[in-house]
Amino acid sequence: MKTYIEHTCHISSQTISVDGSVIFFDENNSIGNFLNLSYRHFCMEYPKFFKMDILSKLAFLTTELLLREVNINAIAKENIGIVLGNCSSSILSDLSHQESIQKTATHFPSPSVFVYTLPNIMMGEMSIRHGLSNENTLFINDDFSPEILENYTNYLINEHIIEYAISGWINAQSDSYEAFFYFVTPHSVNSLGNHDCENIEYLRSYRKEYHTQYLENIH
Amino acid sequence: MEKEELIDNLKAQIIRQLNLDVDPDLINGESPIFKNSGLGLDSIDDLELVALLGRNYGIKVGYLEDIQKKFKTLNSLADFIIKESVEQT
Numbered sequence A: 001m002k003t004y005i006e007h008t009c010h011i012s013s014q015t016i017s018v019d020g021s022v023i024f025f026d027e028n029n030s031i032g033n034f035l036n037l038s039y040r041h042f043c044m045e046y047p048k049f050f051k052m053d054i055l056s057k058l059a060f061l062t063t064e065l066l067l068r069e070v071n072i073n074a075i076a077k078e079n080i081g082i083v084l085g086n087c088s089s090s091i092l093s094d095l096s097h098q099e100s101i102q103k104t105a106t107h108f109p110s111p112s113v114f115v116y117t118l119p120n121i122m123m124g125e126m127s128i129r130h131g132l133s134n135e136n137t138l139f140i141n142d143d144f145s146p147e148i149l150e151n152y153t154n155y156l157i158n159e160h161i162i163e164y165a166i167s168g169w170i171n172a173q174s175d176s177y178e179a180f181f182y183f184v185t186p187h188s189v190n191s192l193g194n195h196d197c198e199n200i201e202y203l204r205s206y207r208k209e210y211h212t213q214y215l216e217n218i219h
Numbered sequence B: 001m002e003k004e005e006l007i008d009n010l011k012a013q014i015i016r017q018l019n020l021d022v023d024p025d026l027i028n029g030e031s032p033i034f035k036n037s038g039l040g041l042d043s044i045d046d047l048e049l050v051a052l053l054g055r056n057y058g059i060k061v062g063y064l065e066d067i068q069k070k071f072k073t074l075n076s077l078a079d080f081i082i083k084e085s086v087e088q089t
Helices: A031-041 A047-051 A054-065 A091-100 A121-130 A146-158 A199-219 B003-017 B043-057 B076-086
Strands: A004-012 A016-017 A021-025 A082-087 A136-140 A164-172 A176-185
Touching: A004 A054, A004 A199, A016 A054, A016 A199, A021 A082, A031 A054, A054 A091, A054 A121, A054 A164, A054 A176, A082 A121, A082 A146, A091 A164, A121 A136, A136 A146, A146 A199, A176 A199, B003 B043, B003 B076, B043 B076
Parallel strands: A082 A136, A082 A164
Antiparallel strands: A004 A016, A004 A176, A016 A021, A164 A176
């Protein structure tokens, strides 16, 4: 069965684009402030957002904006899976937690930080928000691996385990962050092309470069 | 520390430590902390509150204790801290 990419959402370099069009940018903020600012800009209402770590906030925002483009009410939530790739795990929360237990005199681990020291927690946040209860998988590789995303997502769809998927790449480190999510569907109508390695790579590279140039053009 | 000042400190600490997106002016001493509070606190926040009491006030609270029953409002939480502080001195 052939599969297709229906919509994309990309967040990087303080810029957010959906299906290739920039819908928000802010050049002067740290990643945390940028994500909070984006949340407010899009008038989202989910108070738990502010308790999430950077990685989960990034996943939440990207998913929220992606699914706004999808006719999600026409799809049974149990037919949607999540297949993501990442390379730095939950490093930001790991470092925060380590800092809180580093010195004996100030040994005060924070439960709300510790709970995010597993990168797949972000998929839990996505699932809770959107009622997703099917397969969710996070692959941690040295680098962006579209082959794994294509192969595993297509396997799940062809084996009728899921019918649709939120797939993509997400990573957050102290000096960089990126989330590139796309919606995989068995229907070719209004698609952004085939769900294959080449197109995933192209869409992600094109968006990433576009974001970088967008900021440079602003200056 | 006066109780009013303690409540103001608690308010700021809880908002900061629990990452709550709320206007501090909307919370007063009789505002419910847990049920029907609108603050959206969960079980992780219970643990965070226990950690806050230990870190900021040197008070240990057993994990098995029913946090939500004991600390319904900031007033009750402040009263508990004052009582524990007196017993420790």
